[in-house]
Amino acid sequence: MPSPSSVHEHLKDILVRVVGCPADAVVPDASLKELGTDSLTIVELADELGRRFDLYLSDDTVDSLVTVQDAIDAVVNHDGATAPARSGRVPTALESPAPPVRDDEDVRRRRLLERLLVSFVLVGAAVGAILGFGGSALIDATGLGSVNLAPINNPTTAPSTTPTTTPAPTPTQTTEPDSDEPKPTIKVSKPQVAPGERFVIEGRFPELGEGAELQVQVKDEGSDWDDFPIETTTKSGGRFKTELYTSRTGDRQFRLLNKKTDKSTPAVTVQIG
Template sequence: MPAPKDVLAELADILAAVQGCEPETVQLETKLTELGVDSITMVEIGEELGRRFNIYLSDDAIDGFTTVKSAVNAVVHHDGSVARSSAPPVPAKLAPPTRPVPAAEPAPVRSYEPAREGHHVDGEKARVAGRFATWMVIIGAGLGVLLGLGSAAVIGATGLGAANLPPLSVTTTEAPTTTAPTTPAPEETEGEPTQEPTIRVSSTRVSPGERFRLEGAFPELGAGATLQVQVKDPGSDWDDFPVDTKTKGGGTYATEIYTSRTGKREFRLFHEESSKSSPSIAVEIG
């Protein structure tokens, strides 16, 4: 295993390249967050440190980077972790190819010639039906003429005519029109902006090692306030997560974190000077 002083020298070189730190500021008891290292940069530093010493630093090991000494110890006392392969398993037996089912042959079309017997009988029936219909029309027309003449004679004998019939009087009443009462629309009032801290998460379910985003606002703090990310596991108290962030205009904040510990974990942002914290939000890891 490498000597602690060699690891410290390499870590100081990495921090100088990534964060622009002076080598004399990289001391064993120095917190990495004091050097401006956030969760994303922490991963890059851990990966580069592992490459320089030809070892693999697991997500749990990088999660434990809080001070310079903890990062040095992760290399000196390496736990023997190796990177897992993500290649998909090869099936033991390939499925046999399926043979195409032949299409069913269409049934042969047969043509039938109509029987010629009975043609003469059908024609005779049609002629008889036609003559019967003609006679019915003639008889109906004659009855209509007779009935019309008889009705005219009756009207003439009684003295009733079209001129003597009294006119029909039709009274029309207009339906009353009603107008529905109009209800004035309620006036919109603008609510006062809330001053309580808020928090949002980009995803409530992530894979181990997958980054997710925490964002929100501490309106009363304004810009430049330091917020500490805290985590709580089932059955335990709130604990500082190795990431903090600073507020911007209006007290807004945003940071990205990741963790390889599986299970349902709660996160929040805490402001130490005012003892105020944001609401907690649960994220399922795994």
């Protein structure tokens, strides 16, 4: 069983790498959320702890992680949970089989998608109820719901008409988009890595500036782009840099997407394995 001090040191290293918080801020009573984690990075934190100490943290355990001490206790006092068994699907010729030791990425991604779907449904229902109630109250307050329009009567005599001259429309000037606007750039530190080995993706998104959220996406041969469980935020000048790893082998493409503008960087390819 690992010691609390050993788990603390590893946890400090993981948080500094994943969320970029100061190392001296990772004290036992510190809140993981205040250190910069969210639902995605909490899952990544649990995955990395499990990889380093050769154990599996269950969904209930991950959901209960609030402070640094909670994460330390989850490893030191591990409840013996094991990872779910893999499905019996045979990989196609376009897919490379995932390593038999862990299926963390698929399990965590499916769990996150289920949580996000439930959240969207609940939020959508609440917003719809609020808008429906507010619209009904507005109609009642303004009296629009009880307005009676006067009947339309046919005129007995045709009104006299005076020809009018319609002024010619003033031509408007259009501004062509600036074709010289800097394009997003991206590069990878290692074009080939072993399964589970870390590599760095960095570049610039000039039009976004500082503080924009970027979603890392991944694409395998024969599939569409999918969200990878890593997000990052642009720095000054639209610069970004993030570190990630994956256990799925084969040639995998990565890019960063700004979901607010639906614009993305070019793709880079990393050979895993």
